[in-house]
Every structure is written in C-alpha cells, then in structure tokens.
Amino acid sequence: MLIIVxxxxxxxxxxxxxxTEKTNLEKIEPSSVKSxxxxxxxxxxxxxxxxxxxxxxxxxxxxxxxxxxxxREIVKTANDLRDEARSADLCKEMKQFNPDFKAEARxxxxxWQENSELLSLCMETYIFLGGAHGMPCKIPYNIxxxxxxxxxLDEFFIAGYDYKSPINAFIKKKIAERPEEFFSExxxxxxxxxxxxTDGAYLHIFFPPYEIAPYSSGFPTFDIxxxxxxxxxxxx
Numbered sequence: 001m002l003i004i005v006x007x008x009x010x011x012x013x014x015x016x017x018x019x020t021e022k023t024n025l026e027k028i029e030p031s032s033v034k035s036x037x038x039x040x041x042x043x044x045x046x047x048x049x050x051x052x053x054x055x056x057x058x059x060x061x062x063x064x065x066x067x068x069x070x071x072r073e074i075v076k077t078a079n080d081l082r083d084e085a086r087s088a089d090l091c092k093e094m095k096q097f098n099p100d101f102k103a104e105a106r107x108x109x110x111x112w113q114e115n116s117e118l119l120s121l122c123m124e125t126y127i128f129l130g131g132a133h134g135m136p137c138k139i140p141y142n143i144x145x146x147x148x149x150x151x152x153l154d155e156f157f158i159a160g161y162d163y164k165s166p167i168n169a170f171i172k173k174k175i176a177e178r179p180e181e182f183f184s185e186x187x188x189x190x191x192x193x194x195x196x197x198t199d200g201a202y203l204h205i206f207f208p209p210y211e212i213a214p215y216s217s218g219f220p221t222f223d224i225x226x227x228x229x230x231x232x233x234x235x236x
Contacts, residue, residue, distance in 0.1 A: 039114060040064060040145075041121065046078070052091035053103040055082065059123060060109050060141075066148030070141070074123065077139070081105045081127055094130050104128040112199045118151075118235040119143040120197045138206060138219050140197050144235075151235075154192040156203075161232040164190055167205060171222050175212075182220070187212045195219075200236070201226060 046057035059078050061071050084090075085105035094101040106126045113120040121141045128134030142151050157163045168189045175182045195206045206221040207213070213220045226233060 039111070040067070040119065041111060041114070043109075051102070052088070052095075053085045053105070055085060055105045057081070057105070057107045058109065059107050060111075060121060062119075062143075062148075064148065067143075070143070070148070070150070074141075077123070077125070078107060081107065081125055084127060084129060090129060098130075101130065103130075104134060112197045112204075115145075115200075115236075117145055118198070119145060120199070122197050133215065136209065136218070138195060138208070140195050142197060152192045153190070153194055153196055156196070156198075156234060157229065158232050158234050161229075163229065163232065166228060167203075167222075167224060170224050170228070171205065174222055181217060182213045198226070198235075203229075 040063050041060045042063065043058055044061055046055065046059075048055040057078055059074055061074065082105065085103040087103070090103060091101070094103075104127065107123065109121055109123040111119070111121045119141070121143075123139045123141065125137045125139070126134050127137075142156065143149065144151050144155075153163070171187060171190070175184055175187060190205065195208070197204050197206075202223045202225055204221050204223050206219045208219060209215045209217070211220075226236075
C-alpha cells in the first residue's frame with residue numbers, strides 16, 4: 001500500500017528553485033480559504049514543478065492544541081511524499097531510460113462529516129516513480145472532536161456490539177452480486193483497522209487497490225446505511 005497510505009524542499013510558484021529547496025512544509029502558512037464556516041479544518045497548499053518532478057499538494061491541518069500530533073502526522077506524510085518524488089538519484093536513474101521521465105506526487109482531501117461529535121475526513125495521495133502506473137493511497141481521519149484523537153472502527157460503535165457480522169454479510173453480498181469485479185476469495189472479513197469514513201447517512205468501508213480487487217477498481221467502497229446498525233452507534 002502506502003499510501004497511502006499507501007507522501008516536497010519546494011515552495012510556492014512565485015519562488016525560484018533555489019528558494020523553494022530551502023522551504024519546509026511546516027513553515028507554509030495555511031490558506032485563508034477554509035472548508036466551511038466554523039470548521040476546525042484549514043487547507044495547506046503546495047506546488048512545485050521542474051525537469052524531474054511535478055508536485056501538487058493540498059492537505060488538511062486542524063486548529064487547536066489537542067490536534068498537534070495529528071497535524072504533525074499529516075505534515076510528515078506530505079514530507080515523505082515530497083522526498084520520494086524529489087529524489088535526485090531517482091531522477092538521474094530514470095532519465096537514463098526515459099529522458100522525458102518526471103516523478104509525480106499529488107495530495108488532496110475531502111471532509112465527509114463535521115459536527116460537534118465527529119470529524120470524518122479522507123486524505124488521498126498519489127505518487128508515480130516510474131513503471132506501469134503510480135500508487136494511490138487513501139488515509140481516513142475519523143476524529144473525536146472532544147478528545148482530538150482518531151477513532152477506530154471498534155470505537156465508532158458502542159462497546160460490546162458485534163458490528164463485524166452485519167458489515168461482513170453486507171460486503172459478501174455485494175461481492176457475490178458482481179464477482180467479476182473482485183478477487184472473491186480474498187475477502188476474509190473486516191478488522192478494527194479497516195478503512196472507513198461516514199457522511200452521517202452511510203458508513204463507507206473501503207479497501208486499498210489489490211486487496212480484494214484489481215488496481216483498475218481503485219478503492220472498492222461499500223456504502224452501508226447507518227440505519228442498519230440501529231442504536232449501536234457511538235457517533236452520529
């Protein structure tokens with residue numbers, strides 16, 4: 001996978017290459033455009049292009065001291081993506097085989113739900129370092145607003161509730177309806193670490209490329225109505 005997780009010493013477009021190489025992502029000021037009024041999320045953007053790579057980054061940062069470690073985690077993800085795509089050694093090696101080679105790295109995110117209890121957001125990244133295709137990664141951030149901590153699938157439900165059985169049954173049914181689109185034998189059931197996000201109406205369970213379906217399928221996602229879980233949800 002990762003990517004996203006399975007992700008830049010670059011800078012804004014109005015700087016020279018020498019200047020941008022001295023810029024650290026952590027020093028870039030947040031954009032003045034926020035996701036929505038009163039949101040705790042603000043966007044940081046970052047772009048760079050030269051003969052070796054093309055970088056287009058947009059990633060979230062959360063306001064408030066209780067999110068400091070999450071913010072550092074996201075910045076590290078962006079820095080790691082930058083370092084891979086900006087590798088001088090990679091550029092030199094790949095251009096021996098293809099003079100037009102350019103590494104590519106992208107990042108973006110979407111807020112699916114934000115209320116007084118829960119923030120559900122997905123950050124998506126993509127990196128191309130040569131070969132047949134690049135590798136995408138989707139990183140969910142389901143955050144308890146009161147504690148500022150990420151929650152797992154276990155913690156999305158009330159203690160003691162067997163959420164895996166209905167989710168597994170739902171996914172198996174959908175795979176059986178379209179067996180040609182999946183590696184039907186590869187789905188063994190979800191775990192507490194399975195990727196998910198919610199929009200307040202559905203629980204969206206997703207899997208990375210190759211885990212249960214071909215790369216061309218992207219991130220197979222199963223949209224389960226929250227009403228299926230009745231009163232067993234900890235967050236709404």
